[in-house]
Amino acid sequence: MTREQAQAIIEKVKKLSKAEEVIVNVGGGYQADVRFAANQMSTAGGVSNSNMSVTSVFGKKHATAVSNDLSDESLKRVVEQSEVLTKLSPDDPEWLPGLGPQTYLPVDRYFATTANLSPEDRARAALTALEPARKAGDLQAAGFIVVNAGSNALGNSKGLFAYSQATNANYTLTVRTADGTGSGWAGAVDNDWRKIDFAKVSQTAIEKARLSRNPVAIEPGKYTVILEPQAVGDLVQLVGGSLGARQADEGRSAFTKQGGGNKIGEKIVDPRVTIMSDPQDPQLLAQPFDGQGFPFKRMVWVENGVLKQLAYSRFWAQKQGKEPTPGAGSIKMMGGTTSTEEMIRSTPRGILVTRLWYLRQVDPRTILFTGLTRDGTFLIENGKITKAIKNFRFNESPLFMLNNIEAMGPSVRIAGTEGGGAIVMPALKVKDFTFTSLSDAV
Numbered sequence: 001m002t003r004e005q006a007q008a009i010i011e012k013v014k015k016l017s018k019a020e021e022v023i024v025n026v027g028g029g030y031q032a033d034v035r036f037a038a039n040q041m042s043t044a045g046g047v048s049n050s051n052m053s054v055t056s057v058f059g060k061k062h063a064t065a066v067s068n069d070l071s072d073e074s075l076k077r078v079v080e081q082s083e084v085l086t087k088l089s090p091d092d093p094e095w096l097p098g099l100g101p102q103t104y105l106p107v108d109r110y111f112a113t114t115a116n117l118s119p120e121d122r123a124r125a126a127l128t129a130l131e132p133a134r135k136a137g138d139l140q141a142a143g144f145i146v147v148n149a150g151s152n153a154l155g156n157s158k159g160l161f162a163y164s165q166a167t168n169a170n171y172t173l174t175v176r177t178a179d180g181t182g183s184g185w186a187g188a189v190d191n192d193w194r195k196i197d198f199a200k201v202s203q204t205a206i207e208k209a210r211l212s213r214n215p216v217a218i219e220p221g222k223y224t225v226i227l228e229p230q231a232v233g234d235l236v237q238l239v240g241g242s243l244g245a246r247q248a249d250e251g252r253s254a255f256t257k258q259g260g261g262n263k264i265g266e267k268i269v270d271p272r273v274t275i276m277s278d279p280q281d282p283q284l285l286a287q288p289f290d291g292q293g294f295p296f297k298r299m300v301w302v303e304n305g306v307l308k309q310l311a312y313s314r315f316w317a318q319k320q321g322k323e324p325t326p327g328a329g330s331i332k333m334m335g336g337t338t339s340t341e342e343m344i345r346s347t348p349r350g351i352l353v354t355r356l357w358y359l360r361q362v363d364p365r366t367i368l369f370t371g372l373t374r375d376g377t378f379l380i381e382n383g384k385i386t387k388a389i390k391n392f393r394f395n396e397s398p399l400f401m402l403n404n405i406e407a408m409g410p411s412v413r414i415a416g417t418e419g420g421g422a423i424v425m426p427a428l429k430v431k432d433f434t435f436t437s438l439s440d441a442v
Contacts, residue, residue, distance in 0.1 A: 029150015184208025
């Protein structure tokens, strides 16, 4: 959907609306994918879709109706439904009037080379995993390649209009050994399909599967760990989700200051840690506005270990007498120069972790989470990987982890997280990482 098409739909809705204020979100796009398992392609296809939501406002009441039909008849029906629902809704004491016209950072996230891929292109990428797995005879590959191209626009009756186009390509692969004891995983994501090295991703997952055969059990406890970027991102993205000023000011957050207020200006992690968001960063390339049309900009959340910013919603900023600031839609942790191989060589005894999964919150006041290692966990002895080990359950906070750093690698974009936005993370060597029990899962 072009900017002009989106703008035309929004203007139609505004003319149809009888509400005191109306907010329109409209978008559309194309998703194509190929899925494979047991060394065979299982599904392939594509779908085009459009979507629209209309939010009507009367005073402090608001409600939203949605549709994927953008015809004139549908627009009229959705506007009417939204207005009926609004009049039935209770007042929202925290509702604020919509924003007027805004200025947004230019972000080029749309790549024709990604949008115009053919089914054959996606199939060839899948073969980088399927062919070597079939040839090996003792490996089973399962993966998913998905490509998106689309647009999103937001407008309201106060003159706001925001528009963004984007493409995205994502490849995740799990390879299991035929005896059921080994599992390897790798993934990659980028707005530009050409930047994904499919053969390298496939080879990494295959090598990890072979190395992880016949794992042995070792005692849980506190270990020096080398976390690959994927595992680091699985944890550090949780910091991004905890950066709300309101939670901190109300005493519900790891960033609450004892005695009241928040910890802005205080050291919270290792001085080497800087965490930021920037829609224009080439590794992030994020949408330049949030769901209310508020502009995203470069935000440094943690700089040299010191908490510099928290996210203030418009309501909370007004209540606290602060300027509103956007949340961490995408997040990047600046890295170092130590390679994973160098980290391994410098480790007398430790554990290499590929990734984490099934993360669940234990205590929001410390960002303490529990979860499991997965798809390649290895024992390091005297600077070498010596054996595969069984997976662990861990209890850890990313804040504890970021205070125990021994080395940092270069930052890379990662794939396959439970979060939504782009995430860029380094590998980390960390001391005293807490494993609490063993898991028999592969």
